[in-house]
Amino acid sequence: MSDPLYQRFCQQKARAGARGILWKLLYWEWLQIWQDSGHLDERGRCGGEWVMGRNGDIGPYSYDNVKIIRVETNNELANRGKRRDAYSGSHAFEAPAAFLDLLNAVSRETNS
Secondary structure, eight states: OOOOHHHHHHHHHHHHTTTTTBBOOOOHHHHHHHHHOOOOOGSSSSSOOOOEEEEGGGGGGGTEEEEEEEEHHHHHHEEEEEEEEOOTOOOOHHHHHHHHHHHHHHHHHOOO
């Protein structure tokens, strides 16, 4: 298919797969989300442009888990759940507080 928007869809889907992120959007859903946002022509990965971000930067790319946001906002949200390991320089996942609270509650119930 020679439609440039379809090519962008395929590229984004492939990038998500390469990052190990599940993709649950059909082309028409992806296009509808972008059209509804009013930022279809402002897509990109540079400052001031718009991207399709996942809520909390977790979960799949799916109709109910994405929103169109500025690149800067997406980068900030993506970095909130990560912390820099001072020794190795690598990023380690930091679980959200709500998840930790749930885990502790289940642990208490199990130990009771």
